[in-house]
Amino acid sequence: MIIELRKKSQITLPKEIVKNLNLQEGDKFEVSIENGSIKLEPVAVYPKEYILKLAEEIQVLREDVKFEYNTFNNVDDLLKSLKDDSKE
Numbered sequence: 001m002i003i004e005l006r007k008k009s010q011i012t013l014p015k016e017i018v019k020n021l022n023l024q025e026g027d028k029f030e031v032s033i034e035n036g037s038i039k040l041e042p043v044a045v046y047p048k049e050y051i052l053k054l055a056e057e058i059q060v061l062r063e064d065v066k067f068e069y070n071t072f073n074n075v076d077d078l079l080k081s082l083k084d085d086s087k088e
Helices: 015-020 048-064 075-087
Strands: 028-034 037-043
Touching: none
Parallel strands: none
Antiparallel strands: 028 037
C-alpha cells in the first residue's frame, strides 16, 4: 500500500488497516523509527493517578499470595511428591 504525506505532515491510514486493528477516531499511537522504517504502535493512555493506584493494588495482591514450593534432588522425588499430592 502506498499512502501520501500531506500538508502538516499528515497521513491517512488505509481503511483495511483501521478495520483490521479495530482502530477508532481519537486512538493514540507511539511513533518511532525502527531499522529505517516508521513504526506506529497503538497505545492506551491513562491518568498517572490511575496507574499508581493499579501499582498499589498489584503490590497488595503480591503480598497476599502465599506461594509454597518444594525443591527436589531428582525426578524420582518429584514424581513421588506428585503421586502423594494426588492421593489427598
